[in-house]
Amino acid sequence: MIQKIVTKEELYKLLDSFLQDFEAIGPKELANRGIFYEIIKNAQDLYLGDDFTTEPVKKLFLSPSEWLFKCQYKDSKNSLEEIVLTKTKRIIIGVRPCEARGLELLDKVYNSEYKDESYVNNRNRTVIIGLSCANPDRNCFCTSMGGSNVESRGTDAILFATEGSPERSRGDKDGKFILEIITDKGKEILGSIGRELSEEEKKHWQQDKEKRKDLVKTKIKVPEDLDKIFEDPYWEQVSKSCLSCGICTYLCPTCHCFDLVDEERKRLRCYDGCAFVDFTLQASGENPRPTKKERYRQRVFHKFDYFKKKFGENLCVGCGRCIRYCPVKIDISEIVDKASI
Amino acid sequence: MIIGYQRASDGVLAMPCFVEREEDVDKLIWDVYCVYNLSNYLKDFPGKKIGIIAKPCDVKSIVVLLQENQLRRENVYIIGVECAGVIDEKRLRLGAKDIQESATFGAKCKSCKSSTPSICDRLFEDKEKKGKISEDKDEYESVRKLEAKSALERLKFWEEEFSRCIRCYACRQVCPMCYCPKCVADQTMPAWFSKGANLKGNLSWNLIRAIHLGGRCIDCGECERACPVGIPLGELNKKIEKDIKELFKYEAGANVEQKPLLASFDKDDPGDWIK
Numbered sequence: 001m002i003q004k005i006v007t008k009e010e011l012y013k014l015l016d017s018f019l020q021d022f023e024a025i026g027p028k029e030l031a032n033r034g035i036f037y038e039i040i041k042n043a044q045d046l047y048l049g050d051d052f053t054t055e056p057v058k059k060l061f062l063s064p065s066e067w068l069f070k071c072q073y074k075d076s077k078n079s080l081e082e083i084v085l086t087k088t089k090r091i092i093i094g095v096r097p098c099e100a101r102g103l104e105l106l107d108k109v110y111n112s113e114y115k116d117e118s119y120v121n122n123r124n125r126t127v128i129i130g131l132s133c134a135n136p137d138r139n140c141f142c143t144s145m146g147g148s149n150v151e152s153r154g155t156d157a158i159l160f161a162t163e164g165s166p167e168r169s170r171g172d173k174d175g176k177f178i179l180e181i182i183t184d185k186g187k188e189i190l191g192s193i194g195r196e197l198s199e200e201e202k203k204h205w206q207q208d209k210e211k212r213k214d215l216v217k218t219k220i221k222v223p224e225d226l227d228k229i230f231e232d233p234y235w236e237q238v239s240k241s242c243l244s245c246g247i248c249t250y251l252c253p254t255c256h257c258f259d260l261v262d263e264e265r266k267r268l269r270c271y272d273g274c275a276f277v278d279f280t281l282q283a284s285g286e287n288p289r290p291t292k293k294e295r296y297r298q299r300v301f302h303k304f305d306y307f308k309k310k311f312g313e314n315l316c317v318g319c320g321r322c323i324r325y326c327p328v329k330i331d332i333s334e335i336v337d338k339a340s341i
Numbered sequence: 342m343i344i345g346y347q348r349a350s351d352g353v354l355a356m357p358c359f360v361e362r363e364e365d366v367d368k369l370i371w372d373v374y375c376v377y378n379l380s381n382y383l384k385d386f387p388g389k390k391i392g393i394i395a396k397p398c399d400v401k402s403i404v405v406l407l408q409e410n411q412l413r414r415e416n417v418y419i420i421g422v423e424c425a426g427v428i429d430e431k432r433l434r435l436g437a438k439d440i441q442e443s444a445t446f447g448a449k450c451k452s453c454k455s456s457t458p459s460i461c462d463r464l465f466e467d468k469e470k471k472g473k474i475s476e477d478k479d480e481y482e483s484v485r486k487l488e489a490k491s492a493l494e495r496l497k498f499w500e501e502e503f504s505r506c507i508r509c510y511a512c513r514q515v516c517p518m519c520y521c522p523k524c525v526a527d528q529t530m531p532a533w534f535s536k537g538a539n540l541k542g543n544l545s546w547n548l549i550r551a552i553h554l555g556g557r558c559i560d561c562g563e564c565e566r567a568c569p570v571g572i573p574l575g576e577l578n579k580k581i582e583k584d585i586k587e588l589f590k591y592e593a594g595a596n597v598e599q600k601p602l603l604a605s606f607d608k609d610d611p612g613d614w615i616k
Contacts, residue, residue, distance in 0.1 A: 033571030034435055036505070054569055055507065064507055065537030138351050241357040243381070246509035247569050261529075261536045270537045271507070278527050323350075324434065327515050327567035328357055328377060331350040 006194030100154030102253030130158035139320030156186030223340035239296035249273030401594030421461030426450035452480030556602030
């Protein structure tokens, strides 16, 4: 790993020089709307402050809706046409450590035993430049989920604002970043800028980095075995205010359920979520998860039980989006924490 | 059971509270963070007698539910609260730097005409909050601004907004008026518009949602508040509300005795558009 110190100007200048050959995507603030991953035309448009993007980086790998193939009926013949996948190389900058970890978890589903063409293609054509969180908010609980705000797992390089500012949204106030280059891809892209840290600085930085983990204040206990309380009335209690909308699943960096729909002689794969009433509705009219209780319990169990049993890790990275954006403030961290008593 | 508000896990905001046991009554709170329109939960308990804490605006949606026979008056015990406005939770979420700064009221509060619920079984008065809170601002100011644009400009504006829609249907789920047993968006045989989060499907969905609320939306602002990608859905609702007021002199949720707009007609209704 290479550790460097870079100025914002250096970084932006380098990014601007890439814009011709690469697609560059990063967080951009839309006034009164939120922060969104958008194609960046000018590095100055980047938002590298404290607040998170509304939608996680997942959507750039697993599209909210994408065409899988087209059918045609011409001259009394059926034909099937594949959708051509774009090979354009791209850099995504400003990816949070939790989102990058989320991608590694998605890899277990879409890029291991089964290889999803579109997902793998998106993974292969992307360089990920992370951004550590200098001011995690009260909904963040990444350190309880086996990650942290300073972790580099899943990134090719990662930026750290040098001084965590007490004021929110100004994490990059003094215009300098510590840059850690993790992979060869990252070195190729960012190797040329900044100066390397001295041995003394490295030691100091290591300590500072450890300390930054304490900024994540919310700590929860993740239950070892939820199975025991599957039938507990607890699930009915905690799900009562759930509206059965798709915010928590669609904004989750790790939720990956989808629906297949045929439209206009094309097959569409689009997001679907376990909170929806129709998610498990069968053609017979039977619905195995008829009430909020079964549906909310499914979300918790998929994340904190089933996935762990199958893949060895929990399917939650503690980014807090589902809490931040829940229209009725259902807090999964609190619910999981209390479930372990 | 009583539906009210309790403190959320962050210690600041509120969340819905369902009180079924006497000892849970202590959980109930009432302050500026109680933004939710709880009448949305009434449909979860059909036929059951429910007590509900309701702000003046929330009461309007109860009125619409009563008008539309979705609720029996004897099955709902309305605990009205006087209200001088609740926080703009959307702005708070969008990174207002501290809670105080964000404690400015939402758009619906700024044009609110009454701090006292129109109907209720029990009223909690608040002397301090009594009185109009409306800043006497033109409540259709931003609608008029949009109307002044050309059709193409408007299309561009809404296409940009709807292109962000992720089809999470939070706008529908949070709406007390959205109670169709099978929403048009969920139908598959036939599918009326694209299920995908593409512009075509998003445009259809958002316009159908708004139009289906014509004459029924009481501007509680929940859809816009819930929308995670910040689509100004309130503008659409307000535009339809304004048109209906001008054309039919009808205001949703104002009078429980009145027939719902779409269930009534008058020989003097404007009919120029029928050719």
